Amino acid sequence: SKILEANDRLADSNARKLKAAGVYTINLMGAPGAGKTSVLEAVITQLKSGGLRVGVIEGDITGSEDAQRIATLNVPVVQINTGGACHLDANMINEVLDSMPLDSLDMLIIENVGNLVCPAEFKVGEDIKLMVLSVTEGDDKPLKYPLMFRESAALVFNKIDLLPYINFNMDRAQKDAMTIHHEIRIFKTSCKTRDGVEELCAWLKGLR
Amino acid sequence: SKILEANDRLADSNARKLKAAGVYTINLMGAPGAGKTSVLEAVITQLKSGGLRVGVIEGDITGSEDAQRIATLNVPVVQINTGGACHLDANMINEVLDSMPLDSLDMLIIENVGNLVCPAEFKVGEDIKLMVLSVTEGDDKPLKYPLMFRESAALVFNKIDLLPYINFNMDRAQKDAMTIHHEIRIFKTSCKTRDGVEELCAWLKGLR
Numbered sequence: 001s002k003i004l005e006a007n008d009r010l011a012d013s014n015a016r017k018l019k020a021a022g023v024y025t026i027n028l029m030g031a032p033g034a035g036k037t038s039v040l041e042a043v044i045t046q047l048k049s050g051g052l053r054v055g056v057i058e059g060d061i062t063g064s065e066d067a068q069r070i071a072t073l074n075v076p077v078v079q080i081n082t083g084g085a086c087h088l089d090a091n092m093i094n095e096v097l098d099s100m101p102l103d104s105l106d107m108l109i110i111e112n113v114g115n116l117v118c119p120a121e122f123k124v125g126e127d128i129k130l131m132v133l134s135v136t137e138g139d140d141k142p143l144k145y146p147l148m149f150r151e152s153a154a155l156v157f158n159k160i161d162l163l164p165y166i167n168f169n170m171d172r173a174q175k176d177a178m179t180i181h182h183e184i185r186i187f188k189t190s191c192k193t194r195d196g197v198e199e200l201c202a203w204l205k206g207l208r
Numbered sequence: 209s210k211i212l213e214a215n216d217r218l219a220d221s222n223a224r225k226l227k228a229a230g231v232y233t234i235n236l237m238g239a240p241g242a243g244k245t246s247v248l249e250a251v252i253t254q255l256k257s258g259g260l261r262v263g264v265i266e267g268d269i270t271g272s273e274d275a276q277r278i279a280t281l282n283v284p285v286v287q288i289n290t291g292g293a294c295h296l297d298a299n300m301i302n303e304v305l306d307s308m309p310l311d312s313l314d315m316l317i318i319e320n321v322g323n324l325v326c327p328a329e330f331k332v333g334e335d336i337k338l339m340v341l342s343v344t345e346g347d348d349k350p351l352k353y354p355l356m357f358r359e360s361a362a363l364v365f366n367k368i369d370l371l372p373y374i375n376f377n378m379d380r381a382q383k384d385a386m387t388i389h390h391e392i393r394i395f396k397t398s399c400k401t402r403d404g405v406e407e408l409c410a411w412l413k414g415l416r
C-alpha cells in the first residue's frame with residue numbers, strides 16, 4: 001500500500017540517521033500491559049551499570065506515565081502521544097529524533113503502543129523488533145496473532161512468577177512461536193523476581 | 209473520515225436487521241488475552257439455562273480456536289478471520305449475519321479482535337459495547353487507553369483471582385474509568401472461581 005511504502009522510505013531515513021550516530025535501535029512491542037515498560041525498567045539499570053548509554057522513546061495513545069517511569073532511571077526519554085493511532089510510525093519517530101542526544105547514545109529503545117497487531121506492520125527505523133508476551137495473555141497468542149511473532153528477533157515471555165496460578169502451556173506457546181519464526185530468540189522473565197533479566201541483558205549488550 | 213461514515217451506515221443497516229429479528233446485540237471488546245472468550249464461556253451456560261437463546265460471532269486475525277471453544281456450548285457460532293485487520297467492521301458482520309439463525313436468537317454477542325484501541329472506533333450494529341480488562345494488564349489502562357472505556361456501557365475487571373499476586377489498585381482503576389465515563393457499569397469476575405459471574409449474567413438478562 002502507498003501508506004506503508006511512504007512509511008518504509010521514512011523509516012530507512014531514520015535508520016540512516018541512527019546508524020550514522022552509531023546508535024543500535026530496538027522497536028519494543030507487545031499487548032497492553034504485557035510488561036514492556038517493566039522490562040525496560042528491569043534492563044536499563046543493568047545496561048547502564050555495564051556502561052551502555054541507553055535512550056528511550058515512549059509511544060502511547062495519550063499521557064506520559066510510561067516516560068515518567070523511565071525518567072526516574074536518569075536516561076534520556078521522550079514521550080510521543082499518537083492521539084488515537086494504535087501504533088507508532090516512522091514519521092512520529094522522525095519528528096522526535098532530533099530531541100534525542102543521539103551522539104551520546106549506544107542504544108535507543110522505542111516502546112511502541114500496546115497492541116499485538118499493527119505495530120509489527122510499521123518499520124520506524126529500528127535494527128530489530130523485540131516483543132513481550134505476558135503469560136497471563138494465554139498460550140494461544142502466537143497462532144492467533146502471528147505477524148508480530150514472525151517479525152520479532154526475540155520474544156520475552158514475561159510475568160513467569162504468575163505461572164503457578166494460571167494454565168499456561170509454555171511448551172505449546174514456544175513451539176508455536178518457533179513454527180511461525182524458526183530463529184526467534186526466546187527469553188523468560190519476571191520483572192517482579194528479576195528471573196531471566198540477566199540473560200536478556202547479556203543478549204542486549206551483545207547486539208551492538 | 210469517509211471510511212468511518214461508510215462503516216456507520218452499514219452498521220445502522222445491520223442494527224435494523226437485528227432489531228427486526230428481535231435480537232439484542234453486544235460488541236465484546238478488550239486486549240488480547242483479557243478473557244473475552246472465557247467470560248463468554250462463563251456466562252453462556254448460565255444464560256442458556258435461564259432460557260435465553262444466545263448466538264456468537266467470533267472475530268480474530270486468523271484461526272478458529274475461539275469459535276471451537278464456543279461451539280462446545282452448543283450455541284450458534286461463526287468465526288470471522290480479518291486476515292490482518294486489528295478490528296471487526298460493519299461489513300465483516302454484514303457478510304455473516306445471514307448465516308446466523310437470527311429469528312431464533314434473543315441475544316447476539318460479537319467477540320471483537322483482541323485490541324484495546326481500534327475496535328472502539330467501529331460500530332458493527334451493536335446495541336452496546338461491553339469491555340473486559342484483565343487486572344494483570346495494570347491499573348493505568350483507563351487513562352492510557354481511554355476511548356474504549358468511554359464507549360463501553362460496562363467494564364468487566366476479570367481475573368480477580370490473581371489480585372493477591374499482583375500490584376493492581378482497583379480503586380484507582382475504577383475511579384479513572386468512571387472519570388472517563390460516568391455511567392459505566394462495573395463488574396468484577398474470575399472465570400476460574402466464577403466469582404461475579406452471577407451478577408454479570410443478571411445484568412445481561414435484564415438488557416433485553
Ligand SMILES: Nc1nc2c(ncn2[C@@H]2O[C@H](COP(=O)(O)OP(=O)(O)OP(=O)(O)O)[C@@H](O)[C@H]2O)c(=O)[nH]1
Pocket residue numbers: 030031032033034035036037038039066113114115158159160161162189190191192193344345346347349352373374375376
Ligand atoms: N507479577 C508480575 N507483574 C508484572 C510483571 N511485569 C509487569 N507486571 C505488571 O503488569 C502491569 C503492566 O506492566 P507495564 O510494564 O506497565 O506494561 P506495558 O506493556 O508497558 O503496558 P502499556 O505500555 O500500557 O501497554 C503492571 O501492573 C506491572 O506491575 C512481572 O514480571 N510479574
Ligand SMILES: Nc1nc2c(ncn2[C@@H]2O[C@H](COP(=O)(O)OP(=O)(O)OP(=O)(O)O)[C@@H](O)[C@H]2O)c(=O)[nH]1
Pocket residue numbers: 136137138139141144165166167168238239240241242243244245246247274321322323366367368369370397398399400401
Ligand atoms: N486466572 C485466570 N485466568 C483467566 C481468567 N479468564 C481467562 N483466563 C485465562 O486468560 C487467558 C486468555 O483467556 P481468553 O478467554 O482466551 O482471552 P481472550 O480475551 O478471549 O483472548 P483473545 O481472543 O485471543 O484476544 C487464558 O489462558 C485463560 O485461561 C480468570 O478469570 N482467571
Ligand SMILES: [Mg+2]
Pocket residue numbers: 036037038066111
Ligand atoms: Mg508501557
Ligand SMILES: [Mg+2]
Pocket residue numbers: 244245246274319
Ligand atoms: Mg478470545
